Amino acid sequence: MSPAPRPPRGPYGKTRGRVELVARTAHEVVLESGHRALTLAEVARRADLSEAQVLYHFPSRDHLLVAALKHALDRQGEDYGHRPVAPGTDPVDAFAANVNEGLSDPPVLRLFVAMSAEATDPDHPAHAWSREHHEGVVRGYARMLRNLQESGWAHPDVEPDRFARQLMALWEGLQAQWLVDPSFDLGAEVAAGVRVLARRDAVLAREAVESLAHRL
Template sequence: MDSTTAPRKRYAKTLERRSAVARAALDVVLEKGHRALTTAEVAARASMSETAMLYHFPTRDHILVAAMELADEDYRAILTAEFHVIDGGKADWPPPAMAHLTLDDQATTRLFLALSAEAVNPEHPAHAYLKAHHEQVIFEFTEGVKRRQAKGIADPKLDPDRVARQMMAAWSGLRMQWLIDPSLDLTAAVSQSFLALNGYPLMKFKQEMTEFMSQS
């Protein structure tokens, strides 16, 4: 037997077990909410002993982070890093699917915001996850702003990174408001905020003025 075969098999087995725990935990969150999650139920759903599971995930918080990371992966299978403005910027941006995923999945949104509150502690398992998550989302938002500037539907004078961080803050804050007051039209609020932060109203005004002057 190749000397590298055994380590590879052990590594694959570890990944399989970690994946099973993450999926079981996310299922519990989606069905019952993160507050109802117990290590015993997750272990049972993952078809392993609680002791074996805790070897890979030392605490309940580690398990919740694994569930949130898997939820992110699932979302990325639905959304892409592209944020399209359809019909000259008249349609919602970001795509309605971004807000609709939140509207359809309140349980995961509550988990994310709960972990966000805990992540301010550098020792908490969610700290590294939230830091990486924010960096990725801000990068994607930044690239989106740059693309819009290149298309003439975002103010070219804006700093894309700064706008991306403001967009991230708006997205997080509006989701929190929606959880507290579900009557808020989250899709419209997010789209309007993002378009405003990108300077779309100004660009639209300039475009209309240019068209008006060309017709005069």
């Protein structure tokens, strides 16, 4: 067995620990009171730091909000909905359940929507995070589609990266609607979109024709 990695020592270890502490504390404030309530003073107070110490690592409130969001997403584990599926289970039903599991922290979802909008400004601290996040989502969804194609569930002609970008837009758009009006089943709506984008109906139609041909 390999020895456990040693924690960082010296100034670097102390700095990284403080950054993680501030990000975790900012996340806690968002969960308890929402992102609009987050202030440098409150984060500093809870982390037992001075405001100057917080500002040294996070030069603005917007930087703190991005740190809180990244900490939240790291805790959730961004698997983008492609968890192992039990035999005999519709993979998109499992995907829908995963979508709905992610609704347990509405304050984080509101922060995500707010930072996604702010990230359209190249000078905003969320811009770099958003690019990295979107690239990861596209890779994850494209991999999910390839797995569905290999299993025969999705149509082989669907282009993975295009599918991934469209699914990301669908999910994030529906998520914003759900935050305004949570009366509908978000997971079911996203799953329906996956079936359309993956051309599931075309696969089922082809299977039906082949089955009929074998009986003739």
